Amino acid sequence: MSWLLLSGSLVIFLTSGAILGAALGLTGMLLLHFQANGATPLAINATWNMLTDFTLSAVPLFIFLGEILLASGVSKRVYNGLTPLFARVPGQLLHTNIAVCTLFGAVSGSSTSTAAAIGAVGYPELKSRGYNPNVVVGTLAAGGTLGLLIPPSLALIIYGATQNVSIGKLFIAGMLPGLLIALAFSTWIIIRSKIGEPVTPTFKEKVTRSHIVNGLKEIWPLPVLIFFVLGTIYMGIATPTESAALGVVASIVLGLTWGDLTFKRLWQAFKHASIMFTAIGMILIGTVILSQAVSLLGIPRAAVETIGNFGLGPYGILLMIVIVYIVLGCFFDGISLLLMTLPITFPMITSLGFDPIWFGIIVTLLIEIGMITPPVGLNLFVLSSISKNEVDLTAAAKASLPYWLILLGAVGVFTLFPNIILWITQY
Amino acid sequence: DNISLKFHSGLAQSRPEANQIERFASLVDEKSGGELKIEVYHAGALGLKEADMLRILQQGMVDMALLYGEYYTRDAPALASVYAQGAITEASQHNDILDVIRELYDEGFANWNIHIVGGVVAPIFDVGLHCKEPVNTLEELQNKKVRVWSRHLVDTFDLLGISAQVIPQNDMYMALQTGVVDCAYYLSTVAPTVSLQEVTEYEAYLHPWAASPWLFGISERALSRLNDNQRQALEAAGQEIWQETAATAVDPEREAQARQEREALGITMLPAFSDEDQNTFVTAAWEAWQAMAEESGEEGVRYYQTVTQALSENH
Amino acid sequence: MLARMSSIIHKTAYGAFLLGVASGISMTILIFVSTFMRYLGGRPLRFSDELAGLLFLSLTFLCLPHVLNKGRHIRIEVLINIVPAGMAKLMDFIGVITLLTFCSFFAYESWNFMDFSFSLNSRTDISGILLWPWMMIMPLSMVLCILVQITHGLKQPASDVNLTEDAI
Ligand code: NA
Ligand code: NA
Numbered sequence: 087m088s089w090l091l092l093s094g095s096l097v098i099f100l101t102s103g104a105i106l107g108a109a110l111g112l113t114g115m116l117l118l119h120f121q122a123n124g125a126t127p128l129a130i131n132a133t134w135n136m137l138t139d140f141t142l143s144a145v146p147l148f149i150f151l152g153e154i155l156l157a158s159g160v161s162k163r164v165y166n167g168l169t170p171l172f173a174r175v176p177g178q179l180l181h182t183n184i185a186v187c188t189l190f191g192a193v194s195g196s197s198t199s200t201a202a203a204i205g206a207v208g209y210p211e212l213k214s215r216g217y218n219p220n221v222v223v224g225t226l227a228a229g230g231t232l233g234l235l236i237p238p239s240l241a242l243i244i245y246g247a248t249q250n251v252s253i254g255k256l257f258i259a260g261m262l263p264g265l266l267i268a269l270a271f272s273t274w275i276i277i278r279s280k281i282g283e284p285v286t287p288t289f290k291e292k293v294t295r296s297h298i299v300n301g302l303k304e305i306w307p308l309p310v311l312i313f314f315v316l317g318t319i320y321m322g323i324a325t326p327t328e329s330a331a332l333g334v335v336a337s338i339v340l341g342l343t344w345g346d347l348t349f350k351r352l353w354q355a356f357k358h359a360s361i362m363f364t365a366i367g368m369i370l371i372g373t374v375i376l377s378q379a380v381s382l383l384g385i386p387r388a389a390v391e392t393i394g395n396f397g398l399g400p401y402g403i404l405l406m407i408v409i410v411y412i413v414l415g416c417f418f419d420g421i422s423l424l425l426m427t428l429p430i431t432f433p434m435i436t437s438l439g440f441d442p443i444w445f446g447i448i449v450t451l452l453i454e455i456g457m458i459t460p461p462v463g464l465n466l467f468v469l470s471s472i473s474k475n476e477v478d479l480t481a482a483a484k485a486s487l488p489y490w491l492i493l494l495g496a497v498g499v500f501t502l503f504p505n506i507i508l509w510i511t512q513y
Numbered sequence: 514d515n516i517s518l519k520f521h522s523g524l525a526q527s528r529p530e531a532n533q534i535e536r537f538a539s540l541v542d543e544k545s546g547g548e549l550k551i552e553v554y555h556a557g558a559l560g561l562k563e564a565d566m567l568r569i570l571q572q573g574m575v576d577m578a579l580l581y582g583e584y585y586t587r588d589a590p591a592l593a594s595v596y597a598q599g600a601i602t603e604a605s606q607h608n609d610i611l612d613v614i615r616e617l618y619d620e621g622f623a624n625w626n627i628h629i630v631g632g633v634v635a636p637i638f639d640v641g642l643h644c645k646e647p648v649n650t651l652e653e654l655q656n657k658k659v660r661v662w663s664r665h666l667v668d669t670f671d672l673l674g675i676s677a678q679v680i681p682q683n684d685m686y687m688a689l690q691t692g693v694v695d696c697a698y699y700l701s702t703v704a705p706t707v708s709l710q711e712v713t714e715y716e717a718y719l720h721p722w723a724a725s726p727w728l729f730g731i732s733e734r735a736l737s738r739l740n741d742n743q744r745q746a747l748e749a750a751g752q753e754i755w756q757e758t759a760a761t762a763v764d765p766e767r768e769a770q771a772r773q774e775r776e777a778l779g780i781t782m783l784p785a786f787s788d789e790d791q792n793t794f795v796t797a798a799w800e801a802w803q804a805m806a807e808e809s810g811e812e813g814v815r816y817y818q819t820v821t822q823a824l825s826e827n828h
Numbered sequence: 829m830l831a832r833m834s835s836i837i838h839k840t841a842y843g844a845f846l847l848g849v850a851s852g853i854s855m856t857i858l859i860f861v862s863t864f865m866r867y868l869g870g871r872p873l874r875f876s877d878e879l880a881g882l883l884f885l886s887l888t889f890l891c892l893p894h895v896l897n898k899g900r901h902i903r904i905e906v907l908i909n910i911v912p913a914g915m916a917k918l919m920d921f922i923g924v925i926t927l928l929t930f931c932s933f934f935a936y937e938s939w940n941f942m943d944f945s946f947s948l949n950s951r952t953d954i955s956g957i958l959l960w961p962w963m964m965i966m967p968l969s970m971v972l973c974i975l976v977q978i979t980h981g982l983k984q985p986a987s988d989v990n991l992t993e994d995a996i
């Protein structure tokens with residue numbers, strides 16, 4: 087009955103083209119009202135808890151940061167500087183999206199922050215240079231998922247703490263898979279830019295060494311910003327949320343001195359960024375209400391328990407669990423999905439003889455897949471909003487499909503060769 | 514009629530207390546002859562937050578929950594004044610005032626239409642400072658940043674001139690790894706469950722954990738659906754767990770063994786904070802406790818006075 | 829008369845939006861100063877995380893009505909763009925009803941949430957900030973969203989990417 091109400095109202099509300107946050111939130115409220123003994127007040131508790139969460143406030147901060155860099159022309163000069171360097175690589179600056187996301191993932195614990203931080207700068211810059219907007223969004227949505235796998239990772243910390251697995255080992259184990267996936271993303275970008283219609287601008291003049299050298303002179307603000315955002319975290323001056331605020335202030339100083347930022351443009355940047363974030367915020371409200379309803383009803387637990395009763399072998403059960411995560415990934419994202427399912431999946435999987443560290447990485451991958459699985463895919467929403475709906479949700483989902491398949495393929499490869507994950511933990 | 518109740522617990526399944534909740538569930542099943550089932554959701558799997566639990570149970574939006582007096586400072590600040598860190602300096606003192614605390618909690622939660630049916634008397638774990646550098650005096654703590662878990666502790670350290678901040682358990686690992694804080698004030702006995710040994714090298718004992726008991730609360734709405742047989746099974750099971758865990762709450766042998774295990778994990782055990790330092794800390798803790806109680810109103814002051822009086826009588 | 833009412837509603841939504849942007853800016857400054865204080869003075873501002881969280885909530889809710897007014901919310905438009913006009917109109921109508929229902933429920937429940945906290949005099953854990961005034965933003969925002977939608981009738985506001993408020 088819960089499933090029927092859930093899928094029924096989602097289909098009606100979503101296909102009608104209703105505002106996504108309202109559609110998801112109303113579905114959640116109906117579930118709470120009719121299936122959970124009138125627990126609709128919980129919708130407010132859940133919203134309040136999420137939107138007063140200090141950690142999540144990094145998301146608007148990173149969008150502020152991106153908009154300020156854009157308004158000051160700093161990001162334009164940096165990307166101009168990088169262009170000659172990447173001119174001969176198929177896919178060109180698209181690779182910077184993956185590279186910067188990997189770098190950013192190495193300090194940020196969250197997938198949404200990564201997508202917001204890199205997307206707010208990367209999307210407008212690449213689009214204005216003639217890159218195909220959909221393809222840009224695809225690389226950014228995919229790159230964002232690296233934020234969760236490459237350590238530090240909120241998902242791994244929660245996995246480790248709730249299931250009593252060494253967080254340090256999980257972090258070490260996550261490094262190689264994260265880098266391999268980043269490499270696979272870049273490989274796909276190269277393949278994609280060689281087939282089908284062109285997705286990158288073409289160069290008329292030849293790129294010489296002096297172009298490259300002159301270009302590199304323009305990118306010095308990049309290390310400065312990297313210091314403020316990434317360095318401060320590593321040096322223990324700031325938490326990830328605080329580093330976002332430091333980054334905003336650094337970008338203002340940089341923009342006012344080196345770029346063309348004025349106070350008028352700064353105010354505009356804050357306004358534009360607030361609109362972008364609010365569009366995301368509305369969806370966050372909808373998703374958190376729906377998640378609250380579904381977890382209160384114990385739907386994920388019931389789904390996983392059903393599998394246990396099928397009488398399958400270890401790999402059969404694993405396959406079913408993967409499928410359940412993918413299906414649930416349509417409706418939920420990230421940490422909430424992890425908390426709802428782990429109490430059941432962890433004992434099931436480890437009792438079948440699978441390694442707890444290995445499963446930590448696999449389940450994080452599955453969570454990442456959910457971040458780019460429509461209809462509820464937070465990375466897709468963030469980027470769609472950053473593109474001012476020029477790339478709508480459907481297009482964003484379509485553009486992310488190759489990366490979705492790469493992530494799923496990685497789950498298969500890591501299952502066949504678990505030592506890719508585990509070898510390093512043996513030292 | 515067979516009834517099934519949903520039970521919320523915010524504790525990770527890896528914590529020893531979680532097993533007791535599972536045992537409670539199977540005892541209820543057994544004693545009610547299968548008429549009453551408790552479905553336990555560990556680690557907040559129902560998606561509920563501790564700060565909201567009083568409101569949630571009051572309206573019966575979930576049937577049962579594991580309650581802990583210190584969690585509800587937003588809605589019921591007086592409840593946080595029943596017991597505070599630094600209240601006891603010897604683990605055995607805890608047993609002496611357990612009944613006094615329990616009575617106050619029963620009364621306090623009843624204001625929220627929550628009926629208490631026993632609970633888990635938390636094991637009295639060691640509390641210590643877990644630092645990246647060797648620290649075992651208050652003096653050495655002066656220029657360190659300390660992670661704590663409650664407002665009362667921030668105030669206590671504040672009185673001692675030490676900078677402390679509340680950092681949620683999930684962020685503690687990163688905060689220590691990156692150096693946002695230098696030390697964590699934490700339950701030493703269960704520190705390995707959050708991999709604390711990977712980000713701190715040294716440990717020094719400060720005092721025994723003044724552990725508010727974990728109480729099994731049932732909403733009046735859920736209670737009214739139960740028949741006599743089911744109610745009796747619930748009460749009897751809760752009481753049985755309470756008595757069993759009370760008997761084993763203080764266990765120096767368990768603490769010694771856990772200490773050895775941590776040493777085996779590579780932690781360097783420093784000598785405990787000196788008696789003088791412990792006294793200074795306790796004095797500050799009581800002062801902060803009183804201030805917190807006064808701020809929360811008459812009820813809080815009464816709780817504070819009842820408990821501290823009972824403590825003094827037993828000294 | 830109607831035109832005047834909608835103009836007032838739109839201006840109120842825009843005013844709330846400006847307040848929301850100001851909340852976002854204050855949040856940034858607060859987090860920056862608090863980090864700085866801890867680094868230099870070894871002493872964090874004890875109220876900063878909680879206040880930052882409250883400003884984060886204000887940013888989101890205060891901006892919602894204006895973002896609605898400008899049609900900048902994210903929707904799944906794949907079907908509505910390919911079905912016949914009559915069908916599209918009906919779907920749009922369902923979309924409006926969905927929004928209005930959601931906002932009404934949310935306004936009602938969040939009012940109760942605020943009211944209950946008011947009666948308890950609820951405060952934040954660490955810094956003791958009084959909560960009900962911040963909670964009040966939620967129902968007010970939702971009521972304003974309902975009013976904004978009413979000024980657009982039974983059609984969802986069209987997306988306005990080139991925002992006109994750039995003048996201010
Ligand atoms: Na990361
Ligand atoms: Na998803």
